[in-house]
Amino acid sequence: MSDWYEQVRRTASLLGGRTPYARRMAEKALRDRAGTKDAFFSLYRSYLSRFRVWPDPGWGKELSNLQRAVLVALHHDGWTEQETAYLCGRSRRAVRRAGEKGLRALGTDGTALAGTLRAMTEDLPAVAEREPGRNNAGCGALIACLVALVLMVAYCSALDALLGQGAGRAPFVALAFSELKPLHGPMQATLRYAYRVDAPVTVLTDESYWVVITESNQRLLVEDATPSDLEISPNGRRLAYHSRSKRKVVVYDLPSGKISTISKADALDYRLNLPSDYRLYFSPDGRRLAFTSEDKLYVWDGKRRRVPGFGPESTLNGWLAGGQALLVEDLEGARAVDLSGSVLFSTEDLGHLGPLHDGRTWIGVDDDENRFTRYGRRTGRRSMRLPTTARLQRVECWTSADTFVISTDGYGPSNYYRVDIETGEAEPLPALVPEDLREVRFPGCVR
Known part of the structure; x- marks a missing residue:
């Protein structure tokens, strides 16, 4: 068992309560980061992802997810403000303000909160371990062989089906x-x-x-x-x-x-290896670059222009499909703003739905069923399932109004798929990267 297991599990329990889901997410973060301290990075990014729904932890109901994550990182895990900014994917200024607002909402200070959080995890029950039994080694080897055989058959079947669906398309190499x-x-x-x-x-x-x-x-x-x-x-x-x-x-x-x-x-x-306040996004036509700096939003096309309506709590999440507007998120939800700062649409329901790329279509993520549900004014409802050999890790970005890219774990032909929201087909992307990497960029990929 990793030396970091208990600490990561305690943090997960503060974010998602003493639930099986929180424990699974802690174990997944440790697997993703080979049992190292980097598991905290995966855990916090997963908790703050718009594409995952964590259970109520039972404390701080008046807090947003960002405020709760910042308070746990600062006052339970002992991260610095700059490290917390990296773990949460926010600027240092946004982290500082989220922490201050969170403490005010709870009516306490950092020292008192640190004692409260430690007390909440001190009696966290140990995970029950399987007792050693007779012939465990032999049974384990047999089970491992059977699982390997089933996975191999499933992989071959899925690959055959995938190649069959893509008739006329060059086979994956x-x-x-x-x-x-x-x-x-x-x-x-x-x-x-x-x-x-x-x-x-x-x-x-x-x-x-x-x-x-x-x-x-x-x-x-x-x-x-x-x-x-x-x-x-x-x-x-x-x-x-x-x-x-x-x-x-x-x-x-x-x-x-x-x-x-x-x-x-x-x-x-x-x-x-710490982020600045800048977040960079090319427009769909590639002619413009949107970025943020010092709580301001700019667009560059040979000349820099400021886009009004962007504040200290705001986060830039990219362009809409047509390039006519930008998607901005803050503690109140998300909104699409044009280059004059006018709001084209907004939603407060980002805790459960996402992403919103064209302003008309939402994608709901179901981790348990390993599928997506497409719905909205444009498309109605449609379910999209991943290949049986691939398990969703996260939604990476939109590549057009009709397709988005996901990263997966599993035994399929790739760890990255482009999902078509019209057909539901998941097409493997030929991206070969070192196994332990999670930061990958594709052309025109709007996160």
Whole structure:
């Protein structure tokens, strides 16, 4: 059992109560991060995901999920404010304000809350372990063989069915890793996807870097990009990232090799794998870049313009499908705003539904049934099930008004699928990344 198991399980119990679901999510986070301290990262991101519904923990009913997560991280786990910002995927300022509002809502201070949270987890019952029995080794080996056989048959059946559905489509071929080379100067290659490589021990280090994969399967190291964020334009020919050397947000045009400076970066120690306030999103046509800085929202298309109506508690979640508006979320819900700041639509129900990409369609996620339900003014209701060999991990992003990308665990032909909301078909994406990575970017992928 991992040395971090009890601590992660105690944190999960504060987020999701003493429920089987909270325990399962703690175990899943540990599996995803190989039993290391990084499991806290997966646990907090899962809790704050719009695509998961955690049970009521039984305390802090007046708190939002962000406020509860921040209070637990600061006053139970002992994370610093900057580390909590990374774990929660928010800016340091947003974390500070969420913590202050949470304490005011509870009518207490940090010291008293820390004692209360420790008391809530001190008598957490131990997980019952199976008692050793007679012939356990033999039975275990037999069961393992049978499970392996069933999974193999299921995998072959699913793969045959998948290839049969895609008649006329080129069969899926696994990619091979190639030599890693630096990305320099002009090049005509089109980028297929990118992934971030983290340090093996903890995500809070200076050893993270981005790798981009071209259509010809070249692996290129983006040496100048910080670990904060990196985005690929829909046509795969432009990169947006935070520059280590310039300390600015830049756009790299691959065909010309030209690097355009977008905005001066916030004060940030780039030796740490910590996010700035910037969140980068290319528009669906790839001509514009939306980003946030110092509680303000901007759009760049050769010239920087500010979009009004964005506050300190707001988070930018990308563009709508047509590129006419941006999706902004805060503690009150989500809204779509055009470039003048006018609200096109809004919803308060993000705790259970998502994502909202075209303003008309919602996707509900059912973890237990391993399926999605599509509904909204545009489409009505429709269920979409994943292949039996793939288990949903999270919704990565929208790639169009009709398709979104998910990451999965399992034995299918890929860990990433593009799901069509019209047909319900889950098409495997040829993305080969190191097994323990979770930060992957696809062209035009709007999160």
